[in-house]
């Protein structure tokens with residue numbers, strides 16, 4: 001990597017600082033960011049406890065919805081010339097970028113943080129939009145419940161996952177986050193409150209996912225529950241050719257009833273490990289592996305070993321399974337603290353990692369940001385599973401970077417932005433690439449544009465938390481805007497109040 005790019009004329013001290021920041025970021029992370037993350041966690045732990053004591057009030061939900069309505073009335077009264085967005089600061093969200101529009105749009109505070117109801121009879125949980133995945137599972141698990149899809153990173157919010165999307169290794173059975181939601185409660189641009197579901201205001205229900213907050217403000221979502229188990233019985237299946245890997249992965253993903261979790265980690269163009277999980281309350285004590293304990297190896301390193309040792313079976317406590325990639329932030333930690341998986345580091349400081357994603361984002365500074373922009377890729381591309389082998393070849397040609405994350409998901413033929421290929425419900429796969437491409441020809445924009453073109457060609461989709469370099473017409477070729485545009489025409493004031501999705505997610509709309 002060349003941290004000096006763009007700094008040719010800068011003073012020597014600035015060049016040296018840039019070099020240290022990029023190549024020895026771990027010094028900053030260990031000395032500054034880890035203690036700061038711990039303080040931050042401690043601060044927020046206390047703050048959240050206080051806030052929950054003072055403000056947690058599920059019974060106040062209606063009053064808080066009225067406050068959102070009040071803000072919209074105030075915006076309309078002020079002339080309604082600015083577009084609307086949520087007031088959540090850009091550094092807190094789970095993306096490399098911050099929306100520039102936060103500075104120019106009218107910020108509406110949708111700070112609704114409570115779990116409103118856990119209903120075992122209807123097997124649903126009703127949540128406000130700022131409820132995080134960590135908070136939700138910490139509440140549900142002791143009650144014996146979980147949501148069918150728990151997206152990995154703790155700080156992801158219900159609002160962001162509904163308006164964007166969420167995927168996890170149970171998605172081959174349950175679909176995306178939107179497919180486990182039964183209904184949404186929204187405040188619309190005219191200030192009205194509307195509930196929508198598959199049977200009530202169904203157009204709106206199907207148009208909300210992937211709308212990125214451009215149809216209304218989510219004030220609650222009702223999500224399906226399933227019983228929680230203590231362990232995941234995980235079978236590791238090493239594969240030594242691309243053909244074997246893609247076939248095993250597709251076959252296991254198709255067993256929607258049999259397998260509760262399916263995941264793949266690709267370690268080279270010709271090797272990878274497919275993991276198949278089943279929830280259970282019975283574990284063979286000799287094969288329990290508490291992979292989440294801080295002194296344990298990073299999960300992707302642990303899995304890689306099965307390529308050499310052959311397959312295996314382990315019983316992993318459910319919570320450890322949910323967080324298996326959290327300590328290593330998938331494999332991003334190896335670029336931040338290169339010796340982070342060394343046993344000495346794990347035993348000494350493993351308990352303190354990972355640093356908070358939001359804090360890393362907040363403190364990364366221009367030099368590190370530029371380095372990530374030019375020398376790292378953070379992308380998830382969703383393609384029909386029948387194209388998996390072809391897609392891995394394209395990723396190999398374009399970025400030559402491993403591991404790649406494979407996560408299957410079932411895409412039903414529902415109305416909305418995400419139309420499956422040939423209008424037929426089918427299995428897709430999320431291919432996640434997070435790290436430094438080894439292809440010396442890698443150029444962030446040109447390479448990503450070629451990947452995007454390939455994904456459009458096979459009728460796939462790009463996850464929009466990531467950088468997208470598509471033009472508006474390419475974006476509209478990827479995502480079906482018909483229902484979305486109909487709704488924007490139909491719902492009063494919506495076109496004046498909210499930008500279109502493209503205007504929020506395209507590269508130039510984000511810092």
Ligand SMILES: Cc1cc2nc3c(=O)[nH]c(=O)nc-3n(C[C@H](O)[C@H](O)[C@H](O)COP(=O)(O)OP(=O)(O)OC[C@H]3O[C@@H](n4cnc5c(N)ncnc54)[C@H](O)[C@@H]3O)c2cc1C
Nearest residue numbers: 048052113115130131132133134135137138141154319322
């Ligand atoms: C916006 C917001 C709202 C909150 N609302 C509440 C609230 O209503 N009531 C309340 O008591 N606290 C609330 N909290 C606090 C939050 O739930 C705490 O982070 C959590 O309770 C800490 O649990 P712990 O001390 O047991 O930590 P630990 O058990 O050490 O948990 C560590 C992390 O793992 C997460 N976690 C725990 N179990 C699981 C699991 N099975 N799957 C996935 N993640 C898991 C925790 O949330 C935490 O982030 C809220 C926090 C935030 C940011």
Ligand SMILES: NC(=O)C1=CN([C@@H]2O[C@H](COP(=O)(O)OP(=O)(O)OC[C@H]3O[C@@H](n4cnc5c(N)ncnc54)[C@H](OP(=O)(O)O)[C@@H]3O)[C@@H](O)[C@H]2O)C=CC1
Nearest residue numbers: 085086093094129151157159160163164165166167213218
């Ligand atoms: N495992 C997974 O599936 C992962 C998913 N992601 C992605 O991260 C994002 C979620 O991150 P998170 O930090 O929670 O969310 P964000 O703050 O990034 O929000 C995502 C979008 O949803 C909108 N939004 C959020 N809450 C509301 C609301 N109450 N009403 C209306 N619009 C709302 C935001 O609007 P605004 O811009 O106005 O704030 C924004 O456009 C998703 O895009 C998801 O796909 C990332 C990592 C992993």
Ligand SMILES: CC(C)=CCC[C@@H](C)[C@H]1CC[C@H]2C3=C(CC[C@]12C)[C@@]1(C)CC[C@H](O)C[C@@H]1CC3
Nearest residue numbers: 094095096329330332357360361364378380434
């Ligand atoms: C599982 C799915 C679908 C996606 C996972 C994506 C994550 C791996 C990335 C989402 C936001 C990313 C950021 C970083 C690492 C990778 C993500 C967590 C950084 C922490 C990398 C270091 C930078 O300085 C800040 C980044 C913020 C966003």
